[in-house]
Amino acid sequence: MLPRFFLLLALLCFGAGLQGRADDGYRLWLKYDELPEAGLRKAWQAQARGIVVERNATPTLQTAAHELQLGLQGLLGRPVPIGAAPGGRGSIRLRVAPDPALGQEGYRITSQKNGLEITGPTDAAVLYGCFALLRQVQTGQLPEKLNLSSQPRIQYRLLNHWDNPNGTVERGYAGSSIWKWLELPDRLDPRYQDYARANASIGINGVVLNNVNASARYLTAEYLQKVAALAGVMRPYGIRVYLSVFWAAPKVIGGLPTSDPLDPQVQQWWKAKTDEIYKTIPDFGGFLVKANSEGEPGPQDYGRNHADGANMLATALGTHDGVVMWRAFVYKANSKGDRFKEAYEEFQPLDGKFNPKVLVQVKNGPIDFQSREPFHPLFGAMPRTPLVLEVQLTQEYLGFATHLVYLGPLIKECLEADTHAKGPGSTVAKVVDGSLEKHSLSGIAGVANIGSDRNWTGHPVGQANWYAYGRLAWDHTLSSAAIAEEWTKMTLTREPQAVASVTRVLNQSRDIYVRYTTPLGLHHIMGQSIHYGPEPWLEKSARPDWTSVYYHKADAEGLGFNRTASGSNALSLYAPGARQVWSNPATCPPDYLLWFHHVGWGQQLSTGRTLWDELTTRYYTGADSVLWMQRQWEQAKPAVDPELHADVAARLRIQHREALWWRDACVLYFQTYAKRPLPPGLPPPARPLAEIKELVDIYQLR
Amino acid sequence: MLPRFFLLLALLCFGAGLQGRADDGYRLWLKYDELPEAGLRKAWQAQARGIVVERNATPTLQTAAHELQLGLQGLLGRPVPIGAAPGGRGSIRLRVAPDPALGQEGYRITSQKNGLEITGPTDAAVLYGCFALLRQVQTGQLPEKLNLSSQPRIQYRLLNHWDNPNGTVERGYAGSSIWKWLELPDRLDPRYQDYARANASIGINGVVLNNVNASARYLTAEYLQKVAALAGVMRPYGIRVYLSVFWAAPKVIGGLPTSDPLDPQVQQWWKAKTDEIYKTIPDFGGFLVKANSEGEPGPQDYGRNHADGANMLATALGTHDGVVMWRAFVYKANSKGDRFKEAYEEFQPLDGKFNPKVLVQVKNGPIDFQSREPFHPLFGAMPRTPLVLEVQLTQEYLGFATHLVYLGPLIKECLEADTHAKGPGSTVAKVVDGSLEKHSLSGIAGVANIGSDRNWTGHPVGQANWYAYGRLAWDHTLSSAAIAEEWTKMTLTREPQAVASVTRVLNQSRDIYVRYTTPLGLHHIMGQSIHYGPEPWLEKSARPDWTSVYYHKADAEGLGFNRTASGSNALSLYAPGARQVWSNPATCPPDYLLWFHHVGWGQQLSTGRTLWDELTTRYYTGADSVLWMQRQWEQAKPAVDPELHADVAARLRIQHREALWWRDACVLYFQTYAKRPLPPGLPPPARPLAEIKELVDIYQLR
Numbered sequence A, B: 001m002l003p004r005f006f007l008l009l010a011l012l013c014f015g016a017g018l019q020g021r022a023d024d025g026y027r028l029w030l031k032y033d034e035l036p037e038a039g040l041r042k043a044w045q046a047q048a049r050g051i052v053v054e055r056n057a058t059p060t061l062q063t064a065a066h067e068l069q070l071g072l073q074g075l076l077g078r079p080v081p082i083g084a085a086p087g088g089r090g091s092i093r094l095r096v097a098p099d100p101a102l103g104q105e106g107y108r109i110t111s112q113k114n115g116l117e118i119t120g121p122t123d124a125a126v127l128y129g130c131f132a133l134l135r136q137v138q139t140g141q142l143p144e145k146l147n148l149s150s151q152p153r154i155q156y157r158l159l160n161h162w163d164n165p166n167g168t169v170e171r172g173y174a175g176s177s178i179w180k181w182l183e184l185p186d187r188l189d190p191r192y193q194d195y196a197r198a199n200a201s202i203g204i205n206g207v208v209l210n211n212v213n214a215s216a217r218y219l220t221a222e223y224l225q226k227v228a229a230l231a232g233v234m235r236p237y238g239i240r241v242y243l244s245v246f247w248a249a250p251k252v253i254g255g256l257p258t259s260d261p262l263d264p265q266v267q268q269w270w271k272a273k274t275d276e277i278y279k280t281i282p283d284f285g286g287f288l289v290k291a292n293s294e295g296e297p298g299p300q301d302y303g304r305n306h307a308d309g310a311n312m313l314a315t316a317l318g319t320h321d322g323v324v325m326w327r328a329f330v331y332k333a334n335s336k337g338d339r340f341k342e343a344y345e346e347f348q349p350l351d352g353k354f355n356p357k358v359l360v361q362v363k364n365g366p367i368d369f370q371s372r373e374p375f376h377p378l379f380g381a382m383p384r385t386p387l388v389l390e391v392q393l394t395q396e397y398l399g400f401a402t403h404l405v406y407l408g409p410l411i412k413e414c415l416e417a418d419t420h421a422k423g424p425g426s427t428v429a430k431v432v433d434g435s436l437e438k439h440s441l442s443g444i445a446g447v448a449n450i451g452s453d454r455n456w457t458g459h460p461v462g463q464a465n466w467y468a469y470g471r472l473a474w475d476h477t478l479s480s481a482a483i484a485e486e487w488t489k490m491t492l493t494r495e496p497q498a499v500a501s502v503t504r505v506l507n508q509s510r511d512i513y514v515r516y517t518t519p520l521g522l523h524h525i526m527g528q529s530i531h532y533g534p535e536p537w538l539e540k541s542a543r544p545d546w547t548s549v550y551y552h553k554a555d556a557e558g559l560g561f562n563r564t565a566s567g568s569n570a571l572s573l574y575a576p577g578a579r580q581v582w583s584n585p586a587t588c589p590p591d592y593l594l595w596f597h598h599v600g601w602g603q604q605l606s607t608g609r610t611l612w613d614e615l616t617t618r619y620y621t622g623a624d625s626v627l628w629m630q631r632q633w634e635q636a637k638p639a640v641d642p643e644l645h646a647d648v649a650a651r652l653r654i655q656h657r658e659a660l661w662w663r664d665a666c667v668l669y670f671q672t673y674a675k676r677p678l679p680p681g682l683p684p685p686a687r688p689l690a691e692i693k694e695l696v697d698i699y700q701l702r
Helices: A004-014 A038-047 A059-076 A123-138 A190-201 A221-237 A264-280 A306-317 A339-350 A408-416 A428-432 A462-474 A480-491 A496-517 A576-583 A590-596 A611-635 A642-674 A689-698 B004-014 B038-047 B059-076 B123-138 B190-201 B221-237 B264-280 B306-317 B339-350 B408-416 B428-432 B462-474 B480-491 B496-517 B576-583 B590-596 B611-635 B642-674 B689-698
Strands: A050-052 A091-096 A107-112 A115-120 A147-150 A156-160 A206-208 A240-245 A286-289 A323-327 A358-363 A387-392 A443-447 B050-052 B091-096 B107-112 B115-120 B147-150 B156-160 B206-208 B240-245 B286-289 B323-327 B358-363 B387-392 B443-447
Touching: A038 A059, A050 A059, A059 A091, A059 A123, A059 A190, A059 A221, A091 A123, A107 A123, A115 A123, A123 A147, A123 A190, A123 A480, A156 A323, A156 A387, A156 A462, A190 A221, A190 A462, A221 A240, A221 A264, A221 B689, A264 A306, A286 A306, A306 A323, A306 A339, A306 A358, A323 A443, A358 A443, A387 A408, A387 A428, A408 A428, A408 A462, A408 A480, A408 A496, A443 A462, A462 A480, A480 A496, A496 A611, A496 A642, A576 A590, A611 A642, A642 A689, A689 B221, B038 B059, B050 B059, B059 B091, B059 B123, B059 B190, B059 B221, B091 B123, B107 B123, B115 B123, B123 B147, B123 B190, B123 B480, B156 B323, B156 B387, B156 B462, B190 B221, B190 B462, B221 B240, B221 B264, B264 B306, B286 B306, B306 B323, B306 B339, B306 B358, B323 B443, B358 B443, B387 B408, B387 B428, B408 B428, B408 B462, B408 B480, B408 B496, B443 B462, B462 B480, B480 B496, B496 B611, B496 B642, B576 B590, B611 B642, B642 B689
Parallel strands: A050 A091, A091 A115, A156 A206, A156 A443, A206 A240, A240 A286, A286 A323, A323 A358, A358 A387, A387 A443, B050 B091, B091 B115, B156 B206, B156 B443, B206 B240, B240 B286, B286 B323, B323 B358, B358 B387, B387 B443
Antiparallel strands: A107 A115, A107 A147, B107 B115, B107 B147
């Protein structure tokens, strides 16, 4: 049952002369290489002479034991047998046991007289405990005084795959989809199990298999067999599968004349379909829906609203243990207003109208996964509806797979943002985990950055984003820096100097990216459609809200989107406590300034510089900082696998070139409005704007 | 400099207890596992104590030495040093030496007094000789009396990649493109070198990097840097890079108002562009062009013909050592005639009008890579023009990556077809290798089945098609069965019983596929657009020649396309000697019958059965034969890597299900015309036609 890579690993670890082999990244953070420190190894060996699990353990509990064995054998360099008998001193006992303090999925690791015990109220909880113990070993902790417990703060911790049936991945930059639909259900790629293992190791418990721009085919009997086969691989790892739903499925595959959610035939079709699904996949998780958004059909096609649609699906789910996640990512095509406000305006009035099985899924910010957004105004504004936080791990707007951007800080920034919905401290995290309004359902979704590239994520550091998302979904109180350190130690190196330089890079990377692309609250000025490279000059597109000028509003006077009362008044969507700091350009943090204000080029900012000087300085220091990242990465070289080091180093070279591309494009373009010289010390770009536009055009060619 | 997989391999080979590790297919046929037979190993060890190569060897000669070392060390299980001194007995000397008998790329391996010598007139020739020697060792030959020589019969032996800049592969079924354009030129994926190595090992010496539906971006300075980086990886392996050309490039990236090949500005643009390319990539191979075909722009947009276009590009190449490969795959959109004839009608009159640097690239058959086609009528009909044979390795019409179809027999069938252009024996092979008309240029192109899947080709046996193509491109007199055996021994097993069952499967697989999909000369009745599954009932499409009924012409009387004088008269395009056997339905081989004749359902065939009975019998025996393939494969199980065996076994299960799908669809559909019962002994399909159509429709959904 051991998958290829672990088998190979085990062989390597027990083989001779195996130092220096290249690391292709396939093993992710589950690198169970033998601990180099003899003392540490010995200490753990004494605590891990065997694993004890009852003979008739559930598949998940058996999986837990095997995963623990696999990891320990690699890390400790010797066999760790699994047995049913209580064994002697130093055995690790896995046990399902009621524990009201741990919820459904929490685990406890304690030192008992005869050895460690990993317990939890469910078999999945014990599995999480096993991975937590392995994390202790991998990160070099000593096995002293173990008394750990942890439980997830959010119930549904999902990856959303934007994977299409033809194998492409919308906004995917790591190769094709890992799901091989034409091979399913007959062939199960060994990679599926490795995927499940990786997710379980960080507490992810649900997977939406297909793109929200969904094909109806997944709901056919033919495809449900394929979905069921994947569900069978995920199940022992505590992971349930979900499907994105094509709203017009009753018409397209059901042969009905309508998809009106209030039509009894439509309702009946969904009811029957849902029953069929649960007959095929008894632990099916539920539906994710993108409706009446970006051309997708939806209940509004029939004069109904989102609640009508979501509730119909929830009713179809009936007593099945599944939920509906209904996305709030909507904005009208012909808007002359402010896209910032549209999801709010459509959804906020529906608060309280949703079936209890419905969660509304809201992106972290009001536009679309920009490098920095204010938190979405719906958070805190729909107290009677559980809201799922949707973050994007695939770097659609953050440099694809060639820019090193660690997303921990971005996700944390949103989670820690204070909605003031119920006074200070009403953070997005509390909205999402349900604690603010005592919701019984809670959820979080990460749009996966996973593809069939050997290393899963294209950029090796993309793995850190998958990892950080899972860890924060489990416990949003963890610090982004602590997770970065944990990931680095598990994945790259435990050499202290190298850990320090790598984590410095990770922790700074997002701010650096913002600086050289969209400083001071600029947003949505990237290359159209593909979202690659700069295109702030974009004036015409299929929709006005797909241009750049719609967002940055540069003119002779200044720059930025006035969203105060004298402008679109989008600020009014926030609770007074939240909007206060943003409403006044003098107090608005510079990072958010142009999100909310049209600021004069010569206006002095809180930084002491004029807008123009601050803007250009950030572009220049941002691009320069990539050189700093390169130097930091270089320092870690002796401690990191050579092939992996070279991979990241090469990507950092690309990143610097593209940072200069962004810098020059934006500085020269905005200068055509500002008509000001660069501040002293900043050398003007060596190339004219026209040349940069040509370069951008290349990447827009078919 | 050793790439990851070989390094790992070497470590494994010298490690302890390393039996039973799973084989993920990445190493292709270059599996340098230690020879299990001690005697064989010993015999070769005595012949391979070291490798001798001059100190200042060219990069390609150095590569030859390193590749030989890599292979021998793995196979023989001990170090094989490289040195410049002539060494003692048992050394292998690599030497470039003039040898008029060997052409440019031929090699000679001879036993000399002090050991083996591998010689050739160029460094690339020696490289090929090294791989030939490794093949001897890998396939278990004894090193006795070695006196081998071989030279390629065709000069340009190319892979054509239909890879798009966004990473998708047109008609690719093995993941995304292996070319990571956004990472180039800074990052060179280690896979590029492994790709070059694999190609060099079978004699492929050119690679067209991008899809014939080409983006203009490859011709920009930005992308030429990326192309140059790839060329740098290919160069030491004797491989040149080529580009597919977007005809409208002078307009799209050159800013000209036209792409008219007779316009001096256009000519100047191409001249300058070509000079720029050769400045960047001195050994650039040349251009591949799809023009005025399936919506692509071309010289006809300006009232010019294909020769005008091709010659303009050839003139632009000037004295650079490059060629133009101009595709003859054209057919008009609004045709009421016969697509079979259109390429001929457009190109044959141009014979003699092409610049000497132009080769016309012709698909093996007149329609489009069907499972069996008569040879293309242009072969033999353009004596004054060198013709490139284009075959398709990616299984667009042959079951994607889930059907085991070994293409050796298909390629050989075309090569051995007799055009009778200059009397009997005027085979397509002689047209293509230039010997028939004494052309100085000759070429062959295989549309690659390569993607970023770990095993390169999706279906593990897809590797055999890449391999067989290369071997036949080198020497088209090799037998398809001999190549199958060679590949099997290098890739899967040398256990004689297993080799026998595996090669039985390979050798029969193409005929079996034809039987259950398009027996008796049926063609182009597959699912529209995606070309997956059966859709013989397809009556409407964007073009009449994209439907199925256009090709099979089923009616109450019978089935098949009348291409005799009483029909489209496409047969008249062939030389009398070639068309004779096909013209008379009584003598026409059943395999080609419906390509040329509309045959009555009750007509008795040469097989003794009526058309209907023969047709249905073939569908049934074809589908049943997949069960035979499964049994044969099962017999090889003990001798094949378990994971790889399971992979193919699973795909054979899918193949059987889909064979039944094809069988039932076609039998039931054609029965609506034939109105005859199935012959005795063939059980009627258990499902109605409507149900099958529904299943087909699922795979047509967005």
